[in-house]
Amino acid sequence: MTTTTYVEAPSQPMPWLQRLRNDTVFLLTGFPIAIASFTVLVTGVSASAGLLITLIGVPLLVATLYAARGFAWAERRRIGWISGTSADAPVYRSWSRGPLGWLETLRDKQSWLDLAHGLLLLPVTIVSWTVAVTWWLLALFSIPWPLYGHAIESGNDSGSRDVLRHIGVDSYAGRSICYVVFGLVMLVTLPFVLRATTAVQVRITRSLLADQ
Numbered sequence: 089m090t091t092t093t094y095v096e097a098p099s100q101p102m103p104w105l106q107r108l109r110n111d112t113v114f115l116l117t118g119f120p121i122a123i124a125s126f127t128v129l130v131t132g133v134s135a136s137a138g139l140l141i142t143l144i145g146v147p148l149l150v151a152t153l154y155a156a157r158g159f160a161w162a163e164r165r166r167i168g169w170i171s172g173t174s175a176d177a178p179v180y181r182s183w184s185r186g187p188l189g190w191l192e193t194l195r196d197k198q199s200w201l202d203l204a205h206g207l208l209l210l211p212v213t214i215v216s217w218t219v220a221v222t223w224w225l226l227a228l229f230s231i232p233w234p235l236y237g238h239a240i241e242s243g244n245d246s247g248s249r250d251v252l253r254h255i256g257v258d259s260y261a262g263r264s265i266c267y268v269v270f271g272l273v274m275l276v277t278l279p280f281v282l283r284a285t286t287a288v289q290v291r292i293t294r295s296l297l298a299d300q
Contacts, residue, residue, distance in 0.1 A: 102172065104279055111282040112220060114170045118209075118289065119217040121166075125159040126210040128152075129203060146194075153199040160202035160297050163209070167290045167298075175298050205296040212292055216285045223278050230271025234264040 102110070132152030139145035161177070168175035178198045193199055237260065 108279045108282065110170055111279075111286045112224070114166065114286055115213075115216050115220040115282060115289070118166070118213040121159075121162070122209040122213040125156075125206040128155055129159075129206045133203070150193045153193055153196075153203060156202040156206045157199060159206050163205070163293055164297055167293050170286060171290050175294065178298070201296045205293065208292075208296075212289055216289050219285050220282055223274055223281050227271050227274040227278060230267045230274065233267035233271070237264060237267070 129152060132148065132155060136145040136149035136152060139148060157180070164175040164177060180196055180198055241260075
């Protein structure tokens with residue numbers, strides 16, 4: 089069987105702003121997809137294990153493996169899009185109807201790798217999604233601090249003190265400068281952090297799903 093190529097490599101390097109946008113979309117959308125994958129596959133595996141003694145669990149497990157294959161197909165498309173290089177699908181065992189086809193599916197190594205990826209994807213995307221959201225929020229919160237910092241501080245209890253006051257920055261102007269500088273640092277490092285986070289997630293996915 090021949091492998092399927094989803095995405096052609098781009099002829100020119102991607103502009104950094106477009107890369108930042110794509111990395112952000114990839115990381116933020118990965119979390120809800122991982123929740124759906126984890127929920128469907130855990131439910132299928134648990135139900136099939138419980139019904140295995142009645143033999144109903146066997147076709148249910150096969151159906152779960154095919155669901156994992158569908159999620160794997162979608163993830164190959166995602167990593168092909170974000171990396172700009174093809175994500176080749178490995179060769180699966182030939183499918184046939186009936187119990188013999190079920191046996192071939194259960195013996196298929198790649199089907200189990202698809203299932204493992206669907207289950208492992210959730211903890212991976214929790215970390216990558218948290219990194220993306222944290223960097224974006226810290227940059228967007230800190231840079232415009234001088235515009236709304238007074239409103240936040242006036243709404244706090246009189247005894248509350250933020251981190252900057254604890255380290256001796258008592259003036260509002262001083263705190264504003266610190267927040268802006270911190271936000272700019274987060275903004276400057278944002279493309280590199282998201283690129284590295286995306287690269288790690290793509291590498292994990294390729295190791296399980298892509299044809300080596």
